[in-house]
Amino acid sequence: MSQLNVCGGCNAKIAAGNLDKLLEDITPYKRDDIVVGFDKKDDAAVIDIDGKTGIIETLDFFPPMVNDPYLFGQIAAANSMSDVYAMGGEVICALNITTFPLEDDFDILREILRGGNDKVTEAKASLTGGHSIHDHVTKYGLSVTGKVALDKIWKNNTPHDKDVLLLTKKLGTGLITGSYNQGLVTEENFKACTDQMKTLNKYARDIFVNYDIHAATDVTGFGLLGHLSEMAGDDFTIIVDSKKVPILDQALELAGEFLYTSGGQNNRNYLGGRVEFYEDNFALSEVLFDPQTSGGLLVSVDRETADQIKNDFKREKMDIYEIGEVKSKRFYPIIVR
Numbered sequence: 001m002s003q004l005n006v007c008g009g010c011n012a013k014i015a016a017g018n019l020d021k022l023l024e025d026i027t028p029y030k031r032d033d034i035v036v037g038f039d040k041k042d043d044a045a046v047i048d049i050d051g052k053t054g055i056i057e058t059l060d061f062f063p064p065m066v067n068d069p070y071l072f073g074q075i076a077a078a079n080s081m082s083d084v085y086a087m088g089g090e091v092i093c094a095l096n097i098t099t100f101p102l103e104d105d106f107d108i109l110r111e112i113l114r115g116g117n118d119k120v121t122e123a124k125a126s127l128t129g130g131h132s133i134h135d136h137v138t139k140y141g142l143s144v145t146g147k148v149a150l151d152k153i154w155k156n157n158t159p160h161d162k163d164v165l166l167l168t169k170k171l172g173t174g175l176i177t178g179s180y181n182q183g184l185v186t187e188e189n190f191k192a193c194t195d196q197m198k199t200l201n202k203y204a205r206d207i208f209v210n211y212d213i214h215a216a217t218d219v220t221g222f223g224l225l226g227h228l229s230e231m232a233g234d235d236f237t238i239i240v241d242s243k244k245v246p247i248l249d250q251a252l253e254l255a256g257e258f259l260y261t262s263g264g265q266n267n268r269n270y271l272g273g274r275v276e277f278y279e280d281n282f283a284l285s286e287v288l289f290d291p292q293t294s295g296g297l298l299v300s301v302d303r304e305t306a307d308q309i310k311n312d313f314k315r316e317k318m319d320i321y322e323i324g325e326v327k328s329k330r331f332y333p334i335i336v337r
Contacts, residue, residue, distance in 0.1 A: 061141020073115020
């Protein structure tokens with residue numbers, strides 16, 4: 001069976017600056033039962049069903065970032081479902097979205113779909129159909145439906161002053177996957193990266209829901225700093241402790257050799273003057289701007305809650321990292337020290 005051509009993941013997303021321009025003159029009709037829409041740049045839409053329960057709707061798909069079809073299906077599905085988990089929800093069902101070249105081996109597509117189905121099944125959700133069309137580039141993802149109690153929705157822009165920031169996965173997936181096929185990444189480090197990407201954020205969410213989460217998002221195509229910028233909003237400054245930020249092995253080295261991604265440059269250009277770096281360290285900044293595929297959950301909680309959550313993660317032998325804190329508004333929305 002043939003392998004996939006690598007050209008994407010969340011690095012394939014349209015730049016945030018371009019999206020802002022595209023959408024600035026588009027004003028959707030606002031129904032009263034739409035609790036969260038794209039006007040707030042949150043992770044997914046939430047629809048009020050009965051005054052108590054919200055339905056979460058989200059969609060994500062992209063071209064491959066790995067050449068193994070089954071692995072690609074797993075990663076794409078995990079990434080697609082992540083937005084539901086980032087809002088505190090439970091995944092109910094999903095629909096496949098795929099494009100595939102007419103002339104390619106359809107066993108490749110079968111393996112992609114098998115990988116996606118296995119992840120949806122792992123999430124204890126149902127794959128209920130989908131849509132496929134012929135295209136010259138393979139792309140795959142899911143349209144996902146979840147549910148959440150309306151009084152338990154996590155939003156991405158509601159942190160509290162003096163909150164602690166916790167992150168559940170390491171950074172650098174764009175740098176690692178983009179350099180692997182050039183022979184610049186070891187098999188061990190590539191496997192560590194892909195194992196992380198195919199891990200469902202369900203398991204972190206299942207711990208977080210036991211606590212008062214002030215704000216939450218998942219770290220994907222806009223990089224850590226892009227998602228922190230959304231979290232800081234207009235009212236707060238987020239201070240990142242660069243020594244505590246978890247980074248995949250070799251990612252920092254690759255960035256130091258200027259093997260950066262186009263998506264990372266888009267993120268850097270978009271954030272412009274919104275970030276102050278205490279130290280002039282291009283490699284580190286590149287990792288912080290790097291687009292993440294199926295990245296971790298990022299939550300903002302008070303200090304006491306953070307300590308309890310870290311103990312729970314340790315008990316379950318799951319990784320979690322304290323990377324910074326929320327402060328009252330300074331000149332810069334983000335400070336990296």
